[in-house]
Amino acid sequence: MKKNKKVLIGLMVAGVSVMAVACGDSSSTTDTKKETKEKAPTEQVKKNEAKIPTDNGDLGKYHVAIQDFTLAQDYNGADVGIVQYEFINNSDKNAMFMIATQAKVFQNGITLESAVMTEDGYNDQSTDIQPGATIVVKVPYKLQDTSTPVSVEVKQSFGIGKDVLKKEFTLQ
Template identity: 55%
Template sequence: MNMKKIVLIGIGVLVVGGVLVNMGSDEKKETPAKKEETTSTVVKNKESEAPAVTDAGDLGDYHVAIKEFTFAKDYSGADVGVVEYEFTNNSDTNAMFLTSITTKAFQNGAALQLAIMAEEGYVDSMTEIQPGATLNLKVPYKLSDLSAPVSVEATKLFSNKEKLSKEFILQ
């Protein structure tokens, strides 16, 4: 096994570990699916506020936008959905997307696993950026179905107070 594959597998293990740590939340909120090509919602834990519709917003000291969805193949040729995110560091210290934000993708009600890609450009989540900087990155997920919608969620790491979400209708 060459060094590049070992590094990519190690990165994948770290990302999956971060996702699993945040999956233990007791909070259960559901947002109804809408019959639009793309839908999005933000949920806050304040009973007096109605959720606003958005696929971009501030999650703690970071601004995140769930942008686009494209199809690709992973290192073994399996079908992958690639979600593009925009991450802006509004804190006073350097930050990485991987250690600041948790993302999850769902299809048919089940969480999708992160995919390991052979091409470059999919490890941007470990890029450290300075305060005020913005990073566009791609996160690949293994698809279970090529036609069922994919719902994506983003929260601040270890917090479910604010959640961005977006649904991609596959065609």
């Protein structure tokens, strides 16, 4: 019984010691935080300068280029815009454009829906490519009109990474 009391008292002393250290003088921590805060604006400016929007670049382990935009019509005769992307798989596993990236196309500030085409060559976005391979992907989108500019944004899927590729196409 006495042995248990000694162990219990020892644990309590150790716990109090840990709490005392944790609640101790925080002036050195505060100074460190102040130094970090003072450095942050400079680092932020450098990050903003380096992040100029571009239409091609690396998104994680993939390289994507927003290449071209053409007008067409879908199976119903509705106006469609076809965005052409180049997708390079620099990872060590097979990858698909539609899984590895998140491509969005906007017109008048609103996301355009994917269109269905009857011709071949518009389902390459779901083609698996091996590491080191390159594929040109053409994705059709339903247009609101054929005169307003269309903007394209591509980023890595699943919210990984903060890089966004952008390109705007004038339709007339």
